[in-house]
Amino acid sequence: MASNEAVVRIRNLVKRYGELVAVDHLSLDIAPGEVFGLLGPNGSGKTTTINCILQLLSYDHGEIELFGQPMRPTSYQLKRRIGVVPQEVAVFDELTVRENVDSFCALYVSDRMRRRELVDAAIDFVGLQRFESFRPKKLSGGLLRRLNIACGVAHRPELIIMDEPTVAVDPQSRESILSGIERLNAEGATVIYTSHYMEEVERLCSRILIMDHGRSVASGTADELKGMIGTGEKVSVEVGEMDEATLERVRSLPHVRTAEMHAGMLRVQCASGAHNLSDVLGVLAEAGRSYGRVLSEPPTLNDVFLEITGRALRDDA
Amino acid sequence: MTTFRTYLEIFLSHRVYIAIYLVMLSLVGVIIGLSAYSGTTGEFQVAPANVAVIDRDGSELSGALTRHVLQGNNQVEVADEKRAIQDAVARDQVSYLLVIPEGWGEGLLDAARRGTQAPNLETYVSYYSGMGRLLDIEVTGYADGLYGMAATLGGSAANVIAATDDAWEGSTQVSMVKQAAAPLPTSIAVAAEFASYPIFSSAMVCIAVLMSSVGRRPVRDRRLASPETARARNLALLGACVTIALVTWAWNFGLEVAVLGGSALAGSPVQLALVGAALLVYALVSASVGFLAGQLGVSENAANALANILGMVMSFLGGAWTGLSLLPDELLAVAHFTPAYWVTLVVEGAASMGEVSAATVLPLMGDLGVCALFGVTAVLVGLVLGRSRSRTQVA
Numbered sequence: 001m002a003s004n005e006a007v008v009r010i011r012n013l014v015k016r017y018g019e020l021v022a023v024d025h026l027s028l029d030i031a032p033g034e035v036f037g038l039l040g041p042n043g044s045g046k047t048t049t050i051n052c053i054l055q056l057l058s059y060d061h062g063e064i065e066l067f068g069q070p071m072r073p074t075s076y077q078l079k080r081r082i083g084v085v086p087q088e089v090a091v092f093d094e095l096t097v098r099e100n101v102d103s104f105c106a107l108y109v110s111d112r113m114r115r116r117e118l119v120d121a122a123i124d125f126v127g128l129q130r131f132e133s134f135r136p137k138k139l140s141g142g143l144l145r146r147l148n149i150a151c152g153v154a155h156r157p158e159l160i161i162m163d164e165p166t167v168a169v170d171p172q173s174r175e176s177i178l179s180g181i182e183r184l185n186a187e188g189a190t191v192i193y194t195s196h197y198m199e200e201v202e203r204l205c206s207r208i209l210i211m212d213h214g215r216s217v218a219s220g221t222a223d224e225l226k227g228m229i230g231t232g233e234k235v236s237v238e239v240g241e242m243d244e245a246t247l248e249r250v251r252s253l254p255h256v257r258t259a260e261m262h263a264g265m266l267r268v269q270c271a272s273g274a275h276n277l278s279d280v281l282g283v284l285a286e287a288g289r290s291y292g293r294v295l296s297e298p299p300t301l302n303d304v305f306l307e308i309t310g311r312a313l314r315d316d317a
Numbered sequence: 318m319t320t321f322r323t324y325l326e327i328f329l330s331h332r333v334y335i336a337i338y339l340v341m342l343s344l345v346g347v348i349i350g351l352s353a354y355s356g357t358t359g360e361f362q363v364a365p366a367n368v369a370v371i372d373r374d375g376s377e378l379s380g381a382l383t384r385h386v387l388q389g390n391n392q393v394e395v396a397d398e399k400r401a402i403q404d405a406v407a408r409d410q411v412s413y414l415l416v417i418p419e420g421w422g423e424g425l426l427d428a429a430r431r432g433t434q435a436p437n438l439e440t441y442v443s444y445y446s447g448m449g450r451l452l453d454i455e456v457t458g459y460a461d462g463l464y465g466m467a468a469t470l471g472g473s474a475a476n477v478i479a480a481t482d483d484a485w486e487g488s489t490q491v492s493m494v495k496q497a498a499a500p501l502p503t504s505i506a507v508a509a510e511f512a513s514y515p516i517f518s519s520a521m522v523c524i525a526v527l528m529s530s531v532g533r534r535p536v537r538d539r540r541l542a543s544p545e546t547a548r549a550r551n552l553a554l555l556g557a558c559v560t561i562a563l564v565t566w567a568w569n570f571g572l573e574v575a576v577l578g579g580s581a582l583a584g585s586p587v588q589l590a591l592v593g594a595a596l597l598v599y600a601l602v603s604a605s606v607g608f609l610a611g612q613l614g615v616s617e618n619a620a621n622a623l624a625n626i627l628g629m630v631m632s633f634l635g636g637a638w639t640g641l642s643l644l645p646d647e648l649l650a651v652a653h654f655t656p657a658y659w660v661t662l663v664v665e666g667a668a669s670m671g672e673v674s675a676a677t678v679l680p681l682m683g684d685l686g687v688c689a690l691f692g693v694t695a696v697l698v699g700l701v702l703g704r705s706r707s708r709t710q711v712a
Contacts, residue, residue: 054542076544084542090535092323094330103326106319107543151539 005068007032007159007190008053013062015048015214022048023059024214030207035181035191037205039198041309045214046194047087050161053192054084066159080108083157083189087164089148091136098123098132101150108155122154125180142173149177153184160184161192166200178204198301208301212309222301229307231257231299232270235280238292239266246287253279272299320549324557327527334522338624342515343569350508350577366412366448369395369405376422377474378463381481385459386415386452406441413449414441415456425460426474429467435460459485501588504577506668509592510637512569513599513657518628520565520603521610524558525620528611554608562604566597591667591681595660598685602656602692609695612703631657641665659688 008030015023023045030036038046051057053064055073064071066078091100101119109115123129126146136144145165153160162181166174181204185191195201201208202222209219218225232255242261250259250266255273259266266284270276277296284291329335368390370383395405395414405411416439424436438460442449462481470480531537531554540550570593574582581589606627610620632638634648635657644652652658662684670677 051538054538056538056541074546076546079542080544082542084539086535086539088535090533090539092327092530092536094327094530095323099323099326103319103323104539104543106323107540107545110319 005032006030006065007034007067008036008192009063009065009068010049010053011063013049013052013059013064015045015052015057015059021214023052026062026211026214026216028209028216028219030190030192032190033185033188034207035185035193035205037201037208038192038194038211039201039208039305040211044211044309046211047163048214049211050163050192050194054079054082054161080155081158083152083155083160085149085152085160085162085165087167089136089144091144091147091151093136096133096135097128097139097147097150100136100147101154104151105154108157118154118156122150125153125183126150127176142169142176145169145173145177149180153189157189159190159192163194164196165193166195166197174200198305202301210305210308218304218308225301225304226299227272229299229304230271231303231307232272232276233299234295234297235266235268235270235277236293236295236297237266237268237280237284238264238294239284239289240264240292242266242289243287246283246289249283249287250280253283256280318553320545320553321556324527324531324553325560327530328523328557328561331523331526334519334526338515338519338522339565339568342518343512343572346508346511346515346569347572347576349511350504350573353504353507363389364448366390366452367393367410368413368415368452369393369411371395371397371402371414371416373397373419374417374421375419377478378422378425379417381463381478382415382417382456382459385485386413386456390452402441406443409443409445411441411449412443412446413452413456416440422474425464426467426477429464430471432468435464501581501585501592501668501670502577503668505573505581505589505592506664508573508577509570509596509664510635510661511632512573512596513635513637513660514628514632516565516569516596516600517603517606517631517657518624520562520600521607521624521627522620523561523565524604524607525610525615525624526617527557527561528554528608529615529617529620532611532614558604558608559601561607562600563597565603566600569600570596585670587673587678588667588670591670591678592664595663595667595681595685595688598688598692599656599660602688602695605692605695605699609699609702612699631655634658636661636665656688656691659684663688 006029008028010026010028013023013026014021026045026049028036038049040046048057052059053066053071055071055075066075067081069075069078071078092103095103098119101122102115105115105118105122109118123132126149128143128146128150131139131143136147139147145167149162149165152162160181165181166177169177178200181191181193185204191204193201193204205222207219207221208225210217210225218228220228239261241264247259247261247266250256250268253276255271255276256279257269257271259268261267266280268276268280277294281291281294368386369392370386372379372383393405393411395401395411397416402414402416406414418436418439421436421438428435438456440453440456442453459481462485463477466480466484467477470476531540574589574593578589607620607624610623615623634644634652634655635641636644636652637657641649641652641658641661663681666677666681666684
């Protein structure tokens with residue numbers, strides 16, 4: 001495989017459940033060394049796509065290639081190069097931390113000596129040295145998630161697929177997991193990462209694909225995605241009090257979507273455009289209002305996500 | 318191989334199930350076997366009864382009758398008072414109490430000469446056992462003998478007694494029949510029949526719980542995404558099921574042989590081997606039922622409930638709690654559809670085997686074959702259901 005050849009290449013993937021089209025002509029390429037974010041609301045087809053990549057699900061149409069070769073249920077040589085960290089913790093309740101890591105690593109590495117080194121490294125990597133002899137039921141949610149990751153990456157895979165690995169973990173464990181993923185990526189692993197936490201995706205992912213209703217609705221880097229939407233920065237100005245006439249003048253500015261007072265702060269949500277901050281401050285100066293702190297927050301990935309996928313609640317799984 | 322090892326580690330981690338179903342229940346079986354222990358002395362012995370005789374007659378005939386009653390039994394002294402007689406019987410101090418009325422001997426000779434009815438004896442029989450009733454039959458028989466001899470031979474009382482004793486001595490002959498093969502101790506057979514319960518429940522629970530653990534969706538998906546081949550996965554599972562069956566069999570049979578079957582090892586090895594083979598086949602059948610339950614995806618709690626209920630029902634229908642001969646015909650008909658019934662046939666056949674030959678062994682092998690068919694059926698149904706369930710989940 002050439003170094004620039006896609007690690008994952010999907011063309012026109014279609015997966016139907018009866019009348020429901022779970023994945024609708026999805027195409028994507030993931031280059032070596034990327035951390036590729038797969039975003040979407042519940043039921044958008046992320047996990048189905050991952051299960052199709054892993055051949056856990058058959059699909060109706062399309063092609064999936066990994067490392068330049070077609071992926072089939074019996075592509076054991078390709079599977080050997082993949083690590084999976086599923087959304088649910090997938091470990092044996094009856095085995096200890098070390099036994100769990102060893103048993104899953106053994107599916108990939110038969111040499112016992114080599115495996116011992118890998119298991120040691122994986123346990124060190126997730127910081128579970130003190131819990132080696134613990135059974136999963138004795139571990140907290142964060143430790144369980146770290147064990148789940150250790151079981152998926154112990155064999156040093158080239159491609160790691162992580163499906164919401166930080167669900168329901170405390171901030172410390174989350175930080176540990178995220179920095180671990182950064183280290184894996186720095187060591188050369190390509191990562192497919194799904195999450196509902198936008199700040200995680202923004203921090204980790206070099207490219208992002210947003211899915212909705214089984215389709216790819218946007219893709220690119222975080223900055224590229226932010227550039228695609230109409231939402232601009234949020235401007236906050238500490239003004240103490242403000243009369244209604246001045247507030248109306250702020251609202252009437254071009255690119256201002258909403259403006260309101262809250263606890264002495266003027267909060268303005270702008271559409272994308274130039275000079276938004278200076279326009280707001282100009283109105284305040286003209287009205288003779290003095291102001292204190294001024295904050296200007298650019299649009300976040302969360303804004304992108306909500307604008308693209310909508311704000312309506314999704315009930316489907 | 319590593320998957321097989323993982324399966325065994327999971328099996329061994331369920332120590333509570335192993336302790337309860339395998340160790341404790343099998344010990345119960347051995348204790349039941351010990352309670353059924355019956356040593357063989359190689360000679361016939363009559364069990365003695367506690368008897369009392371109150372001879373108010375004091376004649377030669379009453380003396381002969383008294384001697385006859387006391388022969389081979391334990392004499393208990395009871396005062397010739399109404400209250401003492403009642404207490405002795407009511408408190409089970411005697412199984413049989415005979416009161417010979419005054420003038421009985423003279424009356425019997427007189428009745429025999431005239432051909433009229435002999436005078437009655439006064440007898441009391443304990444309701445605690447049947448020994449007194451049996452003794453009463455014998456006493457009545459001896460008294461009838463005296464009457465008969467007096468009627469036919471006549472003469473003195475001494476002549477009548479001598480003739481009656483001669484006739485009586487030749488009436489019952491007991492001889493020991495040598496079997497071609499030494500019998501299997503009853504305790505082994507009893508324990509082996511009970512073993513159907515611990516073997517079934519332990520094998521089924523352990524395998525169903527193992528399969529539930531390795532078949533949990535996230536774990537299953539993670540393994541399916543790995544380079545582990547389906548063949549390796551299935552072989553590991555098959556190996557684990559067979560190993561668990563072998564462990565349950567070896568523990569149960571080994572314990573029975575160690576505690577109860579020392580003499581059978583040397584005396585009746587073929588019969589013992591047949592019992593071992595029957596339990597081995599039953600362990601494999603139990604494992605196959607566990608495999609079926611695992612393929613159905615039963616939970617740990619459901620596996621426990623099923624193992625207990627099915628284990629008890631099967632062992633009951635197999636005659637572990639009540640002998641097959643005591644089961645009503647309807648239940649016996651149903652029992653034919655359980656593997657435990659066929660195992661019991663083999664165990665009982667081996668236990669009562671008088672001669673080891675092809676003619677006696679082959680029918681038992683046939684019964685074992687029928688038992689094995691239950692296991693084959695369970696595995697096939699399990700495979701079909703498992704495949705169908707797997708398709709449903711994927712869809």
